[in-house]
Structures are given as C-alpha cells and as structure tokens.
Amino acid sequence: MSERVMPGHTDGLITLGTADALWVDLTADSAVPTAPGAFTRSPARAGAGYVLLGGHVVTTVKVSGDQWRVPEAEVRRAAAELNAVGTDRGDLVRIGPFREASRQERDEEEPLRWRRRIRGELHESGGPERAARRWDGRPHHLAGIDWRQMLVEQTRDGTQRTWWLPRAVVRLLDAAEHAETHWVHAARTRRAGPAATEPSSRPGRSLEADGPTAAPRPYGKELEGQLYSVLSRKPDTSRRVAGWACAVCRAAPATVLDHCHEHGYVRAPVCQSCNTLERPDHLYSNDIRVANRYTRLFRTDTDDWLRHWHRCPGCRARNTLPLPHLAAWTAHTACxxxxxxxxxxxxxxxxxxxxxSWTGSQNTPRSCLLTVTVDFCPSGEHRVLAQVPYREAAERFRAWLAETAPAVAAAAGPDRVDDLPAQIRPVIADTGGKDLELF
Known part of the structure; x- marks a missing residue:
C-alpha cells in the first residue's frame, strides 16, 4: 500500500480529486475492486458533508466557496479496512430481480440504497455487460466499490435472469448503508442541539465518534415469543431492527426481521447476507436445490444456525426444523x-x-414424503437417491441434533404445543417475490 504524501493537501486535508487518486492507489491490491471517482462521481455526496468508502464514513470539509476537501488520514483508514476484507467469489447472494424491484428514475440526492440503484442500473442498461460499457454520468461505483466487476448473472430455467454479488461485498454495502443512516441522524441531532455544529466543520470525524448510537447493539431476547403478524404492524419495528447487530453473524447491522413461516414467531433481526444464506433455495413451491451454502448451515456454522432456528418456540418445542429446512438437511446431511x-x-x-422435493406438508405428516434426487449428473443420469417420510426425517434430525449440538437439543425440551399459534402461517413458496426477505 502506498504511503507517499499526496499533493494538494493542507493541514491533513486533500482535494476531492486527490482523494480519488489516493483511494484507487491504496486499494489497488484489494480483493474488492474499487473505482475512480469515489469522491467526485455520483452517488458520492461530498456536498452533504460525507462520502462513503466501503463501510466507512469519511467527512468532507468546506474550505472556501464551493471547494470541498477530505482528511487524508480518513481515506487511508478506510482503504486499510477495505484491504483487510477477503472475498469468496463462489459465495454469492442474490440481489435481484424481484417482483417489487423499482424501475423508476433514481434521485441522486437520496441515500445509498444500493440494491435499488443496482437493479435500476441493470434494468435501464439491459444487463451487466451493457451496464459495464456505459459511461454517461450514472453511478458506476457504490461506496467506492466497483460492483460491476463482481456482479454475476445466472439464468434459471433458461429464461429468468438473476443477479448476484459476493457475500463480502453485500456485507460491505449493507454496512455502508447502515453507517450513512447513523451519520445523517447524528448530524441532524447536532444541528438541533444547543451547541450544534455542521458535520463538515469537524475534519476527521468518523462513525465511531458519533457516540454509542452509531454502532448497532447486540441482540438479546427482546423479541422472543412475539408473533411476526403482530410485530410487523407496529410503526417503530423497522427502526428497532436497524438498531441491532445481526443475531447470527453478530458483525453486520440487522436489516430484516427473520421469522418462522410455519409457526409465525419472530426469530431475530438479521442482516441481508445472513437472511439470504438461511433462505431455502426454492425452484418451485415444494422443490429445493441444495446449494453449496448448506455446508455452512449444517456443518461449518451448525451451532449458530440451529440456535437461530430454535428461537422459534414452535420449532424448539417440536425439536425440529421448518419443512423446507428439514428437507434441505435431509438431502445434504442424512443422505x-x-x-x-x-x-x-x-x-x-x-x-x-x-x-x-416433497408432497404434502408438515401439517399432514402421515402423507408427507421427501424425495432426494441428483440433477445434472456428468453421465446424463438423473437418479432418485432416497424417499424419506416426514416423520422419519424428523426423527433422524432429532438424533443428529442431540449428537451434533447437544446444548441446542437440551434446550428444546418436550414436544409441547399448548402455546403455539392456532393459525399457522403457510410457507411462502415464491422466493422471487416481495416476501423474499421474510425467510
């Protein structure tokens, strides 16, 4: 990483153009590709008093007229944090398109909202390749990251295009969005206070300097036993969720409220990355493709995920998993x-x-049958590996749980359904729709 002193700086402040060059120079060897124009091209917002670099907020300072500068030390700090991020290009998170994806024109003065910006850019340009060739003033970076170099397009069933980014990049952009929200809130609070000062007048001010409200707090059991159908109607739920750290990875800020679709109970607030990792990969309403990410769910990070799923009192009482997760476990582990x-x-x-795939449901366990098959065999063969009745799959899971995660199994207790909701919410089959974030 270069440590040379950049020209055009005074008292640690450098011009936006110099900061652009410094950012590209410092991150040249980063696993996450960066883009020029991080300070001067949209959606950078130097005139608003800050610029996002990765998950870091860099403040800007108005020195004279319309001239803005940034603290060189803050640019170097953000670059060092980005350079420390590793990326697995095979660990992907789907970012669109979904049914609710907006096609309307973006307001460049709005906050980051990186998912909407990417989907809008791809919709307007006709896909990743044409988006990469465009140079018309539209955003080609987000928080200084060149997302186009990391974007992967996949086609499902030969027709539907889907867009994916590496999980590390998703978490960086989620962190940037979260940092921006708290920075803006803190700036407004300072302006409204008796000793308010403009955020741009304090060079070097970072997210951590905004006090305890700037960092998401660890999630305890504040929402345990609450029904999602009730909690989701409360107007302050989104604000409360944004205040917690993800209950699974405990690193990224939470963005959605995960809940059990079979019993209706809230599990915990989670980040978009963990929520996508947890969601079953439905092909059809009763059909799951068991992707490589299930290795993390049922082998690498088993305890964390089992504890998360058993935050639902219904799953914990029955000592099992919701049907889609149980089906994936049966294929990935038991078979x-x-x-x-x-x-x-x-x-x-x-x-x-x-x-x-399965017939029937968990509500009719006698007739529910799981069928595990192999697709895309190199020799052209498509074979059925096993057909497992639901009750047998559940018993296998309980035995495996007791051996693999005894603490989780011990906390499950006897199968009591006295306090479970009488009205069970069905599993949402179409994960390409607007309720994608609720798995």
Missing amino acids: RSLRPTHRASGGRRPCGVLRV
Whole structure:
C-alpha cells in the first residue's frame, strides 16, 4: 500500500480529486475492486458533508466557496479496512430481480440504497455487460466499490435472469448503508442541539465518534415469543431492527426481521447476507436445490444456525426444523452417503447437484414424503437417491441434533404445543417475490 504524501493537501486535508487518486492507489491490491471517482462521481455526496468508502464514513470539509476537501488520514483508514476484507467469489447472494424491484428514475440526492440503484442500473442498461460499457454520468461505483466487476448473472430455467454479488461485498454495502443512516441522524441531532455544529466543520470525524448510537447493539431476547403478524404492524419495528447487530453473524447491522413461516414467531433481526444464506433455495413451491451454502448451515456454522432456528418456540418445542429446512438437511446431511461420485482430476467428486422435493406438508405428516434426487449428473443420469417420510426425517434430525449440538437439543425440551399459534402461517413458496426477505 502506498504511503507517499499526496499533493494538494493542507493541514491533513486533500482535494476531492486527490482523494480519488489516493483511494484507487491504496486499494489497488484489494480483493474488492474499487473505482475512480469515489469522491467526485455520483452517488458520492461530498456536498452533504460525507462520502462513503466501503463501510466507512469519511467527512468532507468546506474550505472556501464551493471547494470541498477530505482528511487524508480518513481515506487511508478506510482503504486499510477495505484491504483487510477477503472475498469468496463462489459465495454469492442474490440481489435481484424481484417482483417489487423499482424501475423508476433514481434521485441522486437520496441515500445509498444500493440494491435499488443496482437493479435500476441493470434494468435501464439491459444487463451487466451493457451496464459495464456505459459511461454517461450514472453511478458506476457504490461506496467506492466497483460492483460491476463482481456482479454475476445466472439464468434459471433458461429464461429468468438473476443477479448476484459476493457475500463480502453485500456485507460491505449493507454496512455502508447502515453507517450513512447513523451519520445523517447524528448530524441532524447536532444541528438541533444547543451547541450544534455542521458535520463538515469537524475534519476527521468518523462513525465511531458519533457516540454509542452509531454502532448497532447486540441482540438479546427482546423479541422472543412475539408473533411476526403482530410485530410487523407496529410503526417503530423497522427502526428497532436497524438498531441491532445481526443475531447470527453478530458483525453486520440487522436489516430484516427473520421469522418462522410455519409457526409465525419472530426469530431475530438479521442482516441481508445472513437472511439470504438461511433462505431455502426454492425452484418451485415444494422443490429445493441444495446449494453449496448448506455446508455452512449444517456443518461449518451448525451451532449458530440451529440456535437461530430454535428461537422459534414452535420449532424448539417440536425439536425440529421448518419443512423446507428439514428437507434441505435431509438431502445434504442424512443422505450424504448415498450420493454417487465420479472420477475427476485430483480424485472423485460428488455427482451433479442435489435436489429435494416433497408432497404434502408438515401439517399432514402421515402423507408427507421427501424425495432426494441428483440433477445434472456428468453421465446424463438423473437418479432418485432416497424417499424419506416426514416423520422419519424428523426423527433422524432429532438424533443428529442431540449428537451434533447437544446444548441446542437440551434446550428444546418436550414436544409441547399448548402455546403455539392456532393459525399457522403457510410457507411462502415464491422466493422471487416481495416476501423474499421474510425467510
């Protein structure tokens, strides 16, 4: 990382153009690609008193007329934080398109809202390739990150295009959005106070300097046992959710309120990245493709995810998982030994892609049957690995839970349904729709 002194600085302040060059220079070797114009091209908002770099807020200072400058030390600090971020380009999060995606023109003076900006850019340009070729003043960076270099387009069923970004980039942009919200709130509070000062008059002020309200607080059990159908109607719910850190990763700010669709109970506030990781990958209303991310759910970070799912009193009392998650667990874990392998360079590899479907539902366990199959076999074969009745799958899960996460199993207790909601909310089948964030 370069440490040379940049020209055009006075008392630690540098011009916006110099800051642009410094940001690109310092992050040249970062795993997350950055873009020129982080301070001077939209959606940078130097005139509002700040600019976002990754998940960091860098304040701007008005020195004379319309001349704005930034603290060089803050640019270097933001670059060092970004350079420390690792990226797995195979660990992707879907960012669109969804049914509710807005096609309307963006107001460049609005806050980051990076998902809407990306979807709007892709809709208007006709896709990632044309978006990458455009140069008409539209935003080509978000918080200094060149999202176009990381965007992945996939096609489902040969027709529907979907857009994806690496999970590390999603978390960075979520953190930027969260930091901006708190910075603006703190600036308004200072203006309204008796000793209010403009945020741009205090060089070097960062998110941490805004006091305890700037950082999301850890989630306890504040929402335990509450029904989502009741809590979601309260006007202050979104504000409360934004004040917590994600209850799963405990690092990113929470953005959505995850809840159990079978019992209707709130689980916990989570970040968009963890919420996407947790959501079953539905192909159809009763069909799940078991992607590689299930390795993290049922092997790498097992305890964290099992504790999260069992925050629902219904799942905890029954000592099981909602049907889509139980189906994915059955295919990924209980039927792992049944999956055939094929010769490949460096040894043998599992055959094709796992898929699990079911008939019936958890409300009719006698007739509910899970079918685990293999798609896209290299030899052209599509074979059924197993057919597992729901009750057998649930018993297998309970035995595995007791062995794998005994503390979680012990907390589950006996199967009592006295206090469960009488009206069970059905699982939402179409995860491409507006209720995507609720899994």
